[in-house]
Amino acid sequence: MIPFQYVKPSKQKAAIDTVAKDDTAMFIAGGTNLVDLMKRGIMNPEKLVDINKLPLRKIEKEDGHVRIGALALNGAVAEDKLILEKHPLLSQALNAGASAQLRNMATVGGNIMQRTRCNYFYDTNLPCNKREPGSGCGALQGFNRMHAIFGHSDKCIAVNPSDMNVALVALDAVVLVSGPKGDRRIPFAEFHRLPGDTPQIHTNLQKGELITAVDIPEHPYTKHVNYLKVRDRTSYAFALVSVAAALDLDGSNIKSARLAMGGVAHKPWRLQEAEQFLAGKPATEASFRQAAEIAMRGAKAFEHNQFKLKLGPNTIVQALKNAAAAV
Ligand SMILES: Cc1cc2nc3c(=O)[nH]c(=O)nc-3n(C[C@H](O)[C@H](O)[C@H](O)COP(=O)(O)OP(=O)(O)OC[C@H]3O[C@@H](n4cnc5c(N)ncnc54)[C@H](O)[C@@H]3O)c2cc1C
Structure with missing residues (x-):
C-alpha cells in the first residue's frame, strides 16, 4: 500500500473540487471495496477524500419517487420502512449481498461504484485490461467460471458483482450526480458501461463527479x-x-x-x-x-x-x- 493523504471535508463543493483537480484523488465512503483494492495495489490513490461528513444519508419519499442518499448504508436501506413498503425488491437484493457487518459499512454510492471481482483483476501478477490496459485478458482463455455471458468483448469478460444494482436497473432508478460542471441525472441502465475496447472505464461518471442520491420512481411492484x-x-x-x-x-x-x-x-x-x-x-x-x-x-x-x-x-x-x- 502506498502512502496517501486523507481529508474529510464537510462541504460537498470542497470534496468535488479536491477530486476534480487532483488526478490521484478518490472519494471514499464505507471503504469496504476501495481499501481492499489499495491493500492489493490494484488502486493507488494518493489522496482519499472521505465523504462521510456530507449530509447524504436520508431516505425520503418525494413527489413521484423515493430518494435514497448516496451515504445511506446498505443495511439501513434494506431495513427501512419506506423501502420495505415501496421497493421490497431492493430490500431483498441488498440483503442477499455480503454480510450484515459489511452491509452496515457499505454505502449506496459505493455499492454502485464497486469494482468487478474477476480474479485476474485482483491478481496483479496476471494480465488484465481493466487494471492495466493493453496487458490482455487472462480470463478469456483462463479460469472463467464466474464470468460474463452477455455483452463481453475480446478485451474483457468480467461481470459487475453488485446485487443492489440488479434491483435498481429493474426498477428504472436514476442516479443523481454533482460535479465540477454542475448536477446531472443518469438513468441507471446508462450508468455502467459494457467493456468494449475500454474495460478500464466501468461507469459513465466523470472525474470529480460525486453520486449524491438515487431516485426510484413510483411503480406497482410492491408485492x-x-x-x-x-x-x-x-x-x-x-x-x-x-x-x-x-x-x-x-x-x-x-x-x-x-x-x-x-x-x-x-x-x-x-x-x-x-x-x-x-x-x-x-x-x-x-x-x-x-x-x-x-x-x-x-x-x-x-x-x-x-x-x-x-x-x-x-x-x-x-x-x-x-x-x-x-x-
Ligand atoms: C467480503 C465481501 C463480500 C461482499 N459480497 C457482496 C455481495 O455478495 N454482493 C454485493 O453486491 N456486494 C458485495 N460486496 C461488496 C460491497 O457491497 C461493497 O464493497 C460496498 O457496497 C462498497 O461500498 P463502500 O461505501 O464501502 O464503498 P468504498 O469502498 O468506499 O468505495 C468504492 C468505490 O466507490 C467510489 N465511491 C464511493 N462513494 C461514492 C460516491 N458517493 N460518489 C462517487 N464515487 C463514490 C469510491 O471512490 C470507490 O471507487 C462484498 C464485499 C466484501 C469485502
Missing part, C-alpha cells in the same frame, strides 16, 4: 417480487447468476413485468424483450419459460461458465414463480 441469487454458498458469496423479478398481476394475468440479471454481464443486465413478452400473458410456468428463452437470446459462454446457459433461464423461471406466489 409480487423476488430477488433470487444463485451462488456457491448461501451467504457471503457473489452471484453466479441472480435475477430480479417483479410482476404487476391482475388475478392470474400479468399486467406488466420487470426483469434483470446479475452475474452475467459487465453491467446489470435488464431483460426488456422478456418483460414485453410477459405483459398480457397468464402468470404460468409456460409463460415464464418462454420469457426465459427470449431473455437468453445472444448469450455466449466460455470454457468454464457453460453452466450459466442453463442456470440463467432456470433462475429466471424460478424467480418469476416466486414473485407470482409472493403474498
Whole structure:
C-alpha cells in the first residue's frame, strides 16, 4: 500500500473540487471495496477524500419517487420502512449481498461504484485490461467460471458483482450526480458501461463527479417480487447468476413485468424483450419459460461458465414463480 493523504471535508463543493483537480484523488465512503483494492495495489490513490461528513444519508419519499442518499448504508436501506413498503425488491437484493457487518459499512454510492471481482483483476501478477490496459485478458482463455455471458468483448469478460444494482436497473432508478460542471441525472441502465475496447472505464461518471442520491420512481411492484441469487454458498458469496423479478398481476394475468440479471454481464443486465413478452400473458410456468428463452437470446459462454446457459433461464423461471406466489 502506498502512502496517501486523507481529508474529510464537510462541504460537498470542497470534496468535488479536491477530486476534480487532483488526478490521484478518490472519494471514499464505507471503504469496504476501495481499501481492499489499495491493500492489493490494484488502486493507488494518493489522496482519499472521505465523504462521510456530507449530509447524504436520508431516505425520503418525494413527489413521484423515493430518494435514497448516496451515504445511506446498505443495511439501513434494506431495513427501512419506506423501502420495505415501496421497493421490497431492493430490500431483498441488498440483503442477499455480503454480510450484515459489511452491509452496515457499505454505502449506496459505493455499492454502485464497486469494482468487478474477476480474479485476474485482483491478481496483479496476471494480465488484465481493466487494471492495466493493453496487458490482455487472462480470463478469456483462463479460469472463467464466474464470468460474463452477455455483452463481453475480446478485451474483457468480467461481470459487475453488485446485487443492489440488479434491483435498481429493474426498477428504472436514476442516479443523481454533482460535479465540477454542475448536477446531472443518469438513468441507471446508462450508468455502467459494457467493456468494449475500454474495460478500464466501468461507469459513465466523470472525474470529480460525486453520486449524491438515487431516485426510484413510483411503480406497482410492491408485492409480487423476488430477488433470487444463485451462488456457491448461501451467504457471503457473489452471484453466479441472480435475477430480479417483479410482476404487476391482475388475478392470474400479468399486467406488466420487470426483469434483470446479475452475474452475467459487465453491467446489470435488464431483460426488456422478456418483460414485453410477459405483459398480457397468464402468470404460468409456460409463460415464464418462454420469457426465459427470449431473455437468453445472444448469450455466449466460455470454457468454464457453460453452466450459466442453463442456470440463467432456470433462475429466471424460478424467480418469476416466486414473485407470482409472493403474498
Ligand atoms: C467480503 C465481501 C463480500 C461482499 N459480497 C457482496 C455481495 O455478495 N454482493 C454485493 O453486491 N456486494 C458485495 N460486496 C461488496 C460491497 O457491497 C461493497 O464493497 C460496498 O457496497 C462498497 O461500498 P463502500 O461505501 O464501502 O464503498 P468504498 O469502498 O468506499 O468505495 C468504492 C468505490 O466507490 C467510489 N465511491 C464511493 N462513494 C461514492 C460516491 N458517493 N460518489 C462517487 N464515487 C463514490 C469510491 O471512490 C470507490 O471507487 C462484498 C464485499 C466484501 C469485502
